[in-house]
Ligand code: KG4
């Protein structure tokens with residue numbers, strides 16, 4: 001089954017064509033980073049307008065790259081939510097229109113499930129497994145019992161990990177998008193330079209607002225041009241990865257899972273990937289999506305539409321949603 005997926009939930013306009021949920025025939029991503037850079041973050045109205053400008057272009061490019069005609073597509077899909085409503089509407093209406101024009105089903109995808117599905121791309125991974133989902137808006141440990149059966153075991157009670165990365169980057173005057181730059185900077189610093197706190201929370205919770213405040217307190221002790229950015233980045237990054245990996249392993253052991261996977265934009269983080277890999281020495285099977293499938297993309301949407309579409313009697317009636 002060949003599915004065309006569209007992603008437009010935030011600041012990436014993307015179209016991909018994926019066969020049987022695992023084989024990517026093309027993956028086109030048009031990033032708006034340059035546009036939002038000057039604002040220091042995503043401006044929803046600007047993003048929605050940019051999606052409108054780019055959506056037809058990425059679809060056309062996808063057909064060309066996959067060397068496929070629209071008639072060969074078996075279903076059209078898009079991210080339905082969570083995300084920015086005005087942005088989601090662009091992808092949803094484009095995919096529904098394509099489905100009506102070519103008389104093929106429309107399949108809706110949940111953005112979070114799509115991030116999990118990124119792990120099925122170019123891999124033979126099968127449930128059950130434990131997934132640590134870390135993105136700009138979410139931080140969750142999920143028990144993936146089956147392709148369409150997922151239970152949230154723990155989640156953040158305040159900031160998401162990606163959000164904290166971006167905020168700490170801003171504190172250190174590192175430009176948007178801060179996460180990836182902070183990750184790079186951490187390689188030149190010492191994880192022991194600062195002893196940042198790990199929140200004491202309930203078993204099913206994460207909390208990162210205290211860590212953010214602790215970083216702010218340290219930053220304020222320095223003159224801007226004397227700020228030891230690399231040391232702050234390394235100590236912060238170590239603290240985050242340690243918190244996340246420990247709790248994920250805890251739940252894997254509690255539920256008896258032997259496979260642990262990462263998902264979401266922060267799954268691209270080098271320290272997190274390193275710490276995950278180290279679990280293999282303890283007998284776990286681990287996996288993280290290829291870097292290009294960690295941050296928002298449409299291949300994961302098409303994969304999700306294949307394995308775990310939003311269940312509904314009439315998918316053409318699906319409406320976008322901002323939170324989930
Ligand atoms: O999944 P994603 O592309 O969008 C959301 O669904 O939110 O995740 C974006 C987030 C941003 O906060 C970005 O700073 C973070 O992922 N991110 C990273 C890295 N690459 C992207 N955070 C830490 N290290 C990275 N290498």
Ligand code: ZN
Nearest residue numbers: 135265295296
């Ligand atoms: Zn995302």
